[in-house]
Amino acid sequence: MNKSITLAKRPEGAPSLADFSFETEAMPSPVKGEVLLETAYVSVDPYMRGRMRDEESYIPPFQVGHPIEGAVVAKVTESKHADFKPGDFVMGRLGWKQYQLSTGEGLLNVDSDVAPLSAYLGVMGMTGLTAFCGLSEIGKPQEGEALVVSGAAGAVGSVVGQIGKIKGCRVVGIAGSDEKVEMLKSDFGFDAGINYKTTDDIGAEIAEACPDGVDVYFDNVAGEVSDGVHRNMNRFGRIVNCGAIAHYNDTSEPTGPRVELLLIQKSLSMQGFIVSNYENKFPAAIQQLSQWLHEGKLEFSETVVEGFENIPQAFLDLFTGKNIGKMVVKV
Amino acid sequence: MNKSITLAKRPEGAPSLADFSFETEAMPSPVKGEVLLETAYVSVDPYMRGRMRDEESYIPPFQVGHPIEGAVVAKVTESKHADFKPGDFVMGRLGWKQYQLSTGEGLLNVDSDVAPLSAYLGVMGMTGLTAFCGLSEIGKPQEGEALVVSGAAGAVGSVVGQIGKIKGCRVVGIAGSDEKVEMLKSDFGFDAGINYKTTDDIGAEIAEACPDGVDVYFDNVAGEVSDGVHRNMNRFGRIVNCGAIAHYNDTSEPTGPRVELLLIQKSLSMQGFIVSNYENKFPAAIQQLSQWLHEGKLEFSETVVEGFENIPQAFLDLFTGKNIGKMVVKV
Numbered sequence: 001m002n003k004s005i006t007l008a009k010r011p012e013g014a015p016s017l018a019d020f021s022f023e024t025e026a027m028p029s030p031v032k033g034e035v036l037l038e039t040a041y042v043s044v045d046p047y048m049r050g051r052m053r054d055e056e057s058y059i060p061p062f063q064v065g066h067p068i069e070g071a072v073v074a075k076v077t078e079s080k081h082a083d084f085k086p087g088d089f090v091m092g093r094l095g096w097k098q099y100q101l102s103t104g105e106g107l108l109n110v111d112s113d114v115a116p117l118s119a120y121l122g123v124m125g126m127t128g129l130t131a132f133c134g135l136s137e138i139g140k141p142q143e144g145e146a147l148v149v150s151g152a153a154g155a156v157g158s159v160v161g162q163i164g165k166i167k168g169c170r171v172v173g174i175a176g177s178d179e180k181v182e183m184l185k186s187d188f189g190f191d192a193g194i195n196y197k198t199t200d201d202i203g204a205e206i207a208e209a210c211p212d213g214v215d216v217y218f219d220n221v222a223g224e225v226s227d228g229v230h231r232n233m234n235r236f237g238r239i240v241n242c243g244a245i246a247h248y249n250d251t252s253e254p255t256g257p258r259v260e261l262l263l264i265q266k267s268l269s270m271q272g273f274i275v276s277n278y279e280n281k282f283p284a285a286i287q288q289l290s291q292w293l294h295e296g297k298l299e300f301s302e303t304v305v306e307g308f309e310n311i312p313q314a315f316l317d318l319f320t321g322k323n324i325g326k327m328v329v330k331v
Numbered sequence: 332m333n334k335s336i337t338l339a340k341r342p343e344g345a346p347s348l349a350d351f352s353f354e355t356e357a358m359p360s361p362v363k364g365e366v367l368l369e370t371a372y373v374s375v376d377p378y379m380r381g382r383m384r385d386e387e388s389y390i391p392p393f394q395v396g397h398p399i400e401g402a403v404v405a406k407v408t409e410s411k412h413a414d415f416k417p418g419d420f421v422m423g424r425l426g427w428k429q430y431q432l433s434t435g436e437g438l439l440n441v442d443s444d445v446a447p448l449s450a451y452l453g454v455m456g457m458t459g460l461t462a463f464c465g466l467s468e469i470g471k472p473q474e475g476e477a478l479v480v481s482g483a484a485g486a487v488g489s490v491v492g493q494i495g496k497i498k499g500c501r502v503v504g505i506a507g508s509d510e511k512v513e514m515l516k517s518d519f520g521f522d523a524g525i526n527y528k529t530t531d532d533i534g535a536e537i538a539e540a541c542p543d544g545v546d547v548y549f550d551n552v553a554g555e556v557s558d559g560v561h562r563n564m565n566r567f568g569r570i571v572n573c574g575a576i577a578h579y580n581d582t583s584e585p586t587g588p589r590v591e592l593l594l595i596q597k598s599l600s601m602q603g604f605i606v607s608n609y610e611n612k613f614p615a616a617i618q619q620l621s622q623w624l625h626e627g628k629l630e631f632s633e634t635v636v637e638g639f640e641n642i643p644q645a646f647l648d649l650f651t652g653k654n655i656g657k658m659v660v661k662v
Contacts, residue, residue, distance in 0.1 A: 050596070057596045058566070222591035235389070244591040254592070258585045260553035260575040263603030265381075265388045270601045272594030 002027045005096040005311055007062045010052055014249045014319060019052070020068070020312040028101045030080045035102050037074035039308070040089065042096060042329040043121040044315040045070060045155070046220075049248040058274050067095035071126055073110060073117050074100075084109075091120045096311055098331065115293065115300075122326035123159055123289060123300045126275055130242060131159035132285045133278040135167075138240045138271045139216040143168035146210040148229050149190075151220030153180035155302075155326035156242060158188050160218045162298050165189045169216070172209045174202070174225055176321040183324060187299055202228025213237075221246045227257055239270040249319060301325025333358045335398045336427040336642055341383055345580045345650060350383070351399070351643040359432045361411045366433050368405035370639070371420065373427060373660040374452040375646040376401060376486070377551075380579040389605050398426035402457055404441060404448050405431075415440075422451045427642055429662065446624060446631075453657035454490055454620060454631045457606055461573060462490035463616045464609040469571045469602045470547040474499035477541040479560050480521075482551030484511035486633075486657035487573060489519050491549045493629050496520045500547070503540045505533070505556055507652040514655060518630055533559025544568075552577045558588055570601040580650060632656025 001024045008021035030036045048070055051062045062068055072094035076084045081104050084090065092107040094100060110120045122128065134156075141147050147164040151157040152173025161184065164171040172192045173184040181193035192209040199205050206214065206229055213234035219226050223246030233239070247254045262268065292298040303323040305314040308331045318327055332355045339352035361367045379401055382393045393399055403425035407415045412435050415421065423438040425431060441451045453459065465487075472478050478495040482488040483504025492515065495502040503523045504515040512524035523540040530536050537545065537560055544565035550557050554577030564570070578585045593599065623629040634654040636645040639662045649658055 058598065219591065222589060226591070241591050241594045244589075244595060247589065247592055254589045255586055256589045258553060258575075258578065258587045259590060259601070260550070260557070260572050260603075261578055261585070263572045263601060264575060264605065265603070267389065267603045267605050267608055269603070270590070270594060272591075272596070272598045272600070274595065274598050277598055 001025065002097060002099045003308060004067045004098070006067050007052060007064050009064060010054060011249075013251045015049065015052060015316060017312055017316070022309070027099060030078055030101055032080045033103060035076050035081045035084045035104060036078035037090065037094065037100050037102055038077045039072055039074050039094070039098055039100075039331045041073040041118045041121055042308075042311055042331060043071035043125070044311065044318060044327050044329065045126075046243055046245045046248060046318050048315065049319075058276070067097055069093055069095045071121050072096075073120050089117055091125065098308055114290065118302055118304065118326075118328045118330070119293075119300055121328050122155055122302055123293060123298060124286065127155040127326050128159055128289045129278075129282055129285050130273075130275040131156050131163060132289060133275055133281050134240045134242050134273040135160055135163055135216075135218060136285075137278060137281070138273055139218055139238050141167045141169045141216045144170075145215035146170045146172065146212060146234075147216045147218065148172045148174065148206060148210065148214050148232075149218045149220070150174045150225050150229065151243060151245060152184055152190065152193065153321075153324050154220060155323070157218070157220050158184070158301055158325050159298070161190050162188050164216075166292065166297055170210065172206070174221075174229075180321075180324060183301075187301065196225050203231045206232045216240070218242060219244075223247060223254070223256070230257075230259065230262055233262070233266055233268050235266050235268075237266060237268045239268060241270055241272045245319065303327045305329045307331070332356065333428060333430045334639060335429070337398050338383060338393045338395050340395060341385060342580075344582045346380065346383060346647060348643055348647070353640070358430060361409055361432055363411045364434055366407050366412045366415045366435060367409035368421065368425065368431050368433055369408045370403055370405050370425070370429055370431075370662045372404040372449045372452055373639075373642050373662060374402035374456070375642065375649060375658050375660065376457075377574055377576045377579060377649050379646065380650075389607070398428055400424055400426045402452050403427075404451050420448055422456060429639055445621065449633055449635065449657075449659045449661070450624075450631055452659050453486055453633055454624060454629060455617065458486040458657050459490055459620045460609075460613055460616050461604075461606040462487050462494060463620060464606055464612050465571045465573050465604040466491050466494055466547075466549060467616075468609060468612070469604055470549055470569050472498045472500045472547045475501075476546035477501045477503065477543060477565075478547045478549065479503045479505065479537060479541065479545050479563075480549045480551070481505045481556050481560065482574060482576060483515055483521065483524065484652075484655050485551060486654070488549070488551050489515070489632055489656050490629065492521050493519050495547075497623065497628055501541065503537070505552075505560075511652075511655060514632075518632065520630075527556050534562045535559075537563045547571070549573060550575075554578060554585070554587070561588075561590065561593055564593070564597055564599050566597050566599075568597060568599045570599060572601055572603045576650065634658045636660045638662070
């Protein structure tokens with residue numbers, strides 16, 4: 001039998017294991033033009049919380065009773081498709097299933113000689129592309145500028161900070177534990193780190209870490225952490241709104257300081273970023289990321305959880321910050 | 332004797348007449364390289380409220396005990412400067428004084444044959460440039476898009492809406508009285524108008540006026556009016572943060588819905604706009620505005636108050652929306 005994980009119900013507030021359901025079904029069999037895929041690695045990502053809501057966004061919501069889907073690396077075990085042969089590895093937007101069929105649409109071949117398979121869910125996949133495109137296209141960091149990254153020890157944040165260093169910026173990361181802050185500096189080369197859980201004045205800490213102010217803010221979290229960064233933005237600063245994990249589990253519209261006066265006073269910009277808007281930049285971005293990886297300029301960090309049955313818990317752990325770097329599940 | 336108006340004290344909350352002081356001084360006399368100017372028209376503008384605060388912004392604060400300064404059109408009455416002769420009219424950033432000296436720095440000659448003198452404080456001055464540059468450089472309206480303007484009956488808003496129509500947009504204005512809303516449609520060619528004071532759901536009114544959503548929002552007010560517009564923004568929408576008059580008199584940091592989730596979901600941008608950042612665009616902008624004015628494509632609306640002694644009250648009246656179009660004082 002084949003196993004899958006479906007959305008049992010839409011969570012209110014923080015999601016829990018009860019929002020997921022394990023289902024079994026007959027093992028599927030490919031017809032002409034199809035491949036049978038065996039899941040190797042599953043990506044769990046904060047943005048998926050948004051798809052659990054029944055609301056309009058840049059990507060359709062998950063449907064109750066249907067498998068969750070996201071980025072997956074899988075092995076071709078049987079092929080009736082000319083472009084794929086058994087033993088190939090592919091990446092695609094696929095279901096949380098042990099085995100599944102595909103027509104090949106949207107599948108990309110991945111090569112474990114170029115990078116470890118799990119890296120195609122991280123630095124060589126959507127995570128790396130998000131970091132690269134968001135920073136390049138909206139943040140536009142210049143040499144000598146100060147870059148602040150929130151969620152800095154996470155999958156995207158840890159790559160953003162490293163690219164910032166490659167670009168010649170002073171890079172300051174905000175994370176949720178002293179261990180993570182230490183790792184930002186020792187493993188990822190950040191100039192400074194701030195543990196937002198042990199300070200009651202993020203704004204003052206940012207001012208100390210960025211004495212000349214902040215030019216680019218790559219924001220993965222929003223909320224009060226960002227309020228503190230906003231106050232330190234320099235004129236003509238750019239805020240990349242990539243994520244807002246502080247609010248993904250909110251049950252009512254979050255409120256906070258209004259930003260308009262600050263945007264006007266400092267000629268700031270805030271721009272919402274979705275990686276899929278930049279598909280035309282992907283080939284060049286992947287080439288650059290791959291080169292940096294091989295030159296040793298980019299450290300690739302991941303938290304690997306083992307076992308198909310642990311996918312939901314791994315997803316839940318994103319919201320308590322249990323991961324360092326990219327969170328993936330090895331099936 | 333010469334009269335001037337100084338900042339008597341910094342207002343807390345809404346400014347009042349007591350924040351201004353009328354002073355007298357000896358009539359100044361130009362030395363070599365100077366001109367004596369007689370004020371003809373004084374511009375009063377919402378942004379000046381910001382300069383009454385003792386805080387860092389894009390322009391230094393007014394100093395207590397010193398004359399207020401802003402855009403003024405004046406007549407050269409005496410000249411010891413090679414570039415100016417008696418009878419010339421000039422525009423510049425000058426003090427609220429009946430007479431004052433200038434070295435000529437920053438003064439621009441204006442021609443009453445090209446446009447009425449007061450227009451150089453409005454459609455042919457900072458107001459027109461603000462509307463033109465903010466809309467062109469940040470709003471980037473495309474033919475067939477929907478443009479919403481708040482503070483639509485004001486100096487900047489009424490020009491923004493007309494430029495939007497010239498660009499082929501559906502234009503909806505938000506203003507504070509039925510009279511103003513009627514004028515938006517009859518005088519300025521807006522497609523629809525909303526009186527924010529007589530609705531309790533701006534969002535629903537915007538949805539009705541813009542059934543295909545909002546692509547560009549030119550925001551002069553911020554606050555709850557903007558909350559209603561934000562909810563109706565289309566993907567890739569652009570918000571031009573030009574003004575925030577709803578908050579200029581706030582005594583504590585204003586709060587409201589956090590915008591990050593919306594920015595991400597819809598790939599929106601918000602950008603603070605200051606006209607002085609775009610000085611290199613001014614010559615082309617003035618040429619275009621002048622052409623539209625002469626072609627009759629741009630209606631020029633102003634509220635003219637008479638008398639030097641009424642300058643402070645005219646400024647205060649901006650915050651209760653007494654003006655339609657540009658508010659100027661004829662001295």
